[in-house]
Amino acid sequence: MTMRAKTALKIVDEDHQQMEATILEASKQAAPMVQRLATHRDRIDLAIKELESERFELISRRDHLRRQAEAVDQGFAMHIEDIEATLKLYEGGLNSIAVTH
Incomplete structure (x- = not known):
């Protein structure tokens, strides 16, 4: 600033x-x-990216669990149908046998 004061023009007053x-x-x-x-903006951007990543992971896990639950449900339904068909066979066989004493 001292160099500037030496080279300043005389028409520039002290207020300037x-x-x-x-x-x-x-x-x-x-x-x-x-x-x-800028630092806070970067931290917020990082937090947003982490939350989006966590959201994607949770959605993927939810969909995977949903598919597993559907597969288990289908397996139980098939097993129940098999039991019902077997029961019908047994009941049909018992009814067709003449009971003699």
Whole structure:
């Protein structure tokens, strides 16, 4: 700033130099705020990506469990149908046999 004062034109008054110094100081203060905002934005972006990844994983697990439950249900249904068919065969066989004493 001392070099600037030596080379400053005489038509520039002290108020102008003081305002310039104030603006330079403000720009120095704004830079850390911008950096902090960028850091917070990056953290938020990372959190969003992690949440989206977790959401995708949970949806995949839910769909997998749903498919497994459907397969178990189909297996039980087939087993029940088999038992019912066997019962019909036994009942039909018992009814066709003449009971003699």
